[in-house]
Amino acid sequence: MHAEFAPLEAPPEGPVATLEEAVDRMVAIDAELAPGDGVRYFNNLYLEVTREVVARLSGDELADPRFLSRLAVFFSNAYFRALDDLDRGMTTGEGVSHAWRPLFAARLNRRVAPIQFALAGMNAHINYDLPIGVRDTCREFDIAPVDGSPQHRDYVHLNEILGDVQERVKPWLAGGLLGVIDRAFGRLDDVVAGFSVARARDAAWIHSKALWSMRDDRDLSVAYLRTLDRMVGFAGHGLVVPTLLGLGRWAEAQRWLAPPARQLLGSPRATF
Numbered sequence: 621m622h623a624e625f626a627p628l629e630a631p632p633e634g635p636v637a638t639l640e641e642a643v644d645r646m647v648a649i650d651a652e653l654a655p656g657d658g659v660r661y662f663n664n665l666y667l668e669v670t671r672e673v674v675a676r677l678s679g680d681e682l683a684d685p686r687f688l689s690r691l692a693v694f695f696s697n698a699y700f701r702a703l704d705d706l707d708r709g710m711t712t713g714e715g716v717s718h719a720w721r722p723l724f725a726a727r728l729n730r731r732v733a734p735i736q737f738a739l740a741g742m743n744a745h746i747n748y749d750l751p752i753g754v755r756d757t758c759r760e761f762d763i764a765p766v767d768g769s770p771q772h773r774d775y776v777h778l779n780e781i782l783g784d785v786q787e788r789v790k791p792w793l794a795g796g797l798l799g800v801i802d803r804a805f806g807r808l809d810d811v812v813a814g815f816s817v818a819r820a821r822d823a824a825w826i827h828s829k830a831l832w833s834m835r836d837d838r839d840l841s842v843a844y845l846r847t848l849d850r851m852v853g854f855a856g857h858g859l860v861v862p863t864l865l866g867l868g869r870w871a872e873a874q875r876w877l878a879p880p881a882r883q884l885l886g887s888p889r890a891t892f
Contacts, residue, residue, distance in 0.1 A: 633704070635697040639674050639689060642696040646670065649703070658727035658860075659703075661734045662741025668785045670696065676781060683770035688778070691757040698749035718853030719748035722860050731862035740859040746820040747827075747852040752845070754828035755835065765828045775825060779818045786817070 636642045646667040653660035673692055677685045702720045716724060723740040726732050754775075758765050766772060827848060834840045 633700070635700065636693065639670060639677070639692055639696070642693065642700075643667065643670055643674065645696075645700060656728070656730065658723060658729070658732060658734075658737035659741070661737040662723065662745075665738050665785070665789055666696075666699065666741070666745070668789055669782060672781050672785050673778070682774045682777065684774055687757060687761060687763075687771045688774045690760065691753055691775075694753040694756050695745070695750060698753060699745055702744070702749075717744070717748065718849045719744035719856060721853055722856030726860040729860070729862060732860050736860050740856050742817060742820070743856050743859055744852060746817065746824055747855070748849055750821065750824040751827035751831055751848070754825065755831040758828075758832060759835065765825065765832050767825075772825070775821070779821060782817050782821075 633645070636645055646663055649663050650660060650667065653663065670692070673688075676682065677689055682688055702717060702724075705716045706720075706724050708715070723737060723744060726740070727737065754765055758771075763769075763771065831841060831844065834844065
């Protein structure tokens with residue numbers, strides 16, 4: 621079953637001002653969403669990443685923690701805005717960016733595996749929202765997104781943090797048939813379309829430099845972002861196509877199927 625952009629229950633809220641507020645907002649979102657909601661898989665992954673960033677910002681491993689902290693706030697607010705668009709009852713998807721539509725439309729489809737939902741969210745958030753966040757943060761600090769700068773080094777260093785969090789939440793995302801496949805054939809990121817967070821973030825940095833170069837040309841910036849939005853949305857649809865990775869979850873819910881049939885289709889709890 622597809623969600624068809626069914627809105628969330630809670631009313632939209634305004635932007636957050638700190639990462640601590642972002643963590644609280646994500647905790648509230650998690651409490652609202654049903655266990656099998658695809659948005660919840662991405663939200664929980666993002667929550668763990670944000671908590672880790674908060675912890676790292678208090679240390680001395682970053683060259684310009686103020687910049688990264690502000691970027692993370694801009695970034696999280698982009699996610700909350702996407703949820704607000706969904707929450708306003710836009711059941712046709714109008715007003716929801718193309719980048720986020722694949723995740724929102726498929727969020728209740730039980731034939732889509734948890735890792736697919738997580739990747740669809742990362743695709744939208746990194747490939748579309750992040751370049752805008754970098755541009756806007758650079759504008760606020762009055763600095764350009766330059767390769768090799770302290771801000772860029774911190775940006776790249778964040779890839780390590782993301783990798784650590786991904787490994788930590790992997791067992792939670794690897795339920796049912798997906799876990800069987802992972803144990804039998806290797807890493808999840810080798811199974812699902814080779815999506816690379818590091819490569820996506822590298823591309824986002826390049827897009828942010830392009831946006832920075834055209835920051836004084838509103839029409840060109842709007843056209844560029846409209847094209848990027850549609851490209852990211854197109855990629856997102858491929859990430860949530862029902863596959864064997866999600867078939868086990870779907871089969872488990874089909875109680876009309878005989879247990880042997882559910883087991884054959886990958887249900888982890890079907891018994892003869």
